[in-house]
Amino acid sequence: MEGNESLSSAMQERGLTQVELAEAVNTRLICAGHEGTVSDRTIRNWLTGKSQWPHPKQREALEAVFGCMAEELGFSPPARRQRPATEPESPVERRNFLTATTGTAASAVPFVGAPPQVGTSDVLRLRSGLDALMELDDTRGGHEGLERAALSGAAEALDKQKLGATQRIRLRLFSIAADYTATAAWSALDARQADRAQALLGRALYLARMAQDPVAEMRVWNSYAMLAHQRGALTEAIDSGLAAQATGITKRDPMFASLAHARTAIGHSNLGDRQAALRSLGHAREALGKVDRDQPRPSWMAFYGPAELTAMTAIVRDRIGDAAEAEAASHKALGAIPKQFRRNRALATTRLALAQLHQRDIDQACSTASNGFELMTGAPIPGRMRSLLGDFYRDLITLAPDAGAAREWGDRYRAEWSRA
Structure with a gap:
């Protein structure tokens, strides 16, 4: 039994351990609606040659991780399943992210005439992949597999900029790339990888401004406020909260204004400014009372509402010395945070x-x-x-x-x- 040197080399090039590769493949399986069935033992079987042809769903996810065919990774299908010898040399162009979430592949064809057009359907498919990642984050929290998948989604959106598209579609693609990059940054932030989060947030802010998208920009400033707290830059955290308040979306949708004020309240509480913290909390509650619940919003905002504001109130109260009020707010928040937000419930419990x-x-x-x-x-x-x-x-x-x-x-x- 010969080992799979091609797969081993591909893992080394990407700096992936067996556990990390299993995690990356499982992320793509989950985003495609399947169970994450790959373990580090599965990877070992692939590397040793004990398993020479992965199961179909696992194979598609693995191909999406590396952006190439399984054969190029050293795998060989059973004789009866050999792919036709007449197949062109470059039959498949793997999409970095959406291939993983849909399990499809697009055959590469010679260029003839005008470049293909990118339309609304492409935008919607990219957006649905982002929604799947947010569901994964709600349950598990930030991790390297999620970050990699998000960066693949951003790369796909930017690749489509090279094809024919109207200016409106181009702006939407920039917006999606900004959201994917902000998701990758959030995953790094949740994993407390501060340097990586900082770099990704800078990129996300650039893309949000290219997209002329105040929603994406507000999201970035909200994450910047959290990152600044992690770094101990307490004044910068307040400044980032104020920048979030200044984005255009907070004037049009009080839900975003409420989150920006709540984030600023936490910043003030970390500096021990009781009056400013409680004032910002008051603004957050007031804005939330004006929210139209039926107004459509991006999936990354699904976590925020009365329950999350109550959880953030608990943080503020504890940090300004009101431990009893913090306990009451935490109990109230845990009674209202939906079950699917497992990570947030665990944080509120702590x-x-x-x-x-x-x-x-x-x-x-x-x-x-x-x-x-x-x-x-x-x-x-x-x-x-x-x-x-x-x-x-x-x-x-x-x-x-x-x-x-x-x-x-x-x-x-x-x-x-x-x-x-």
């Missing part, structure tokens, strides 16, 4: 634990924090949540270093930490 800890309710806080682990069972814990759990543990050993519950939770924390 913040509830922090509010309880800050009231010196040690046993209850440890029990609540453990529930955060349970909510993410079956998936790696995203970097942002890992950081929040780290905050809880640091406060726990500061406030109650000798408590039995604290020692037990510390053991659980160290065991769960391996779920990177």
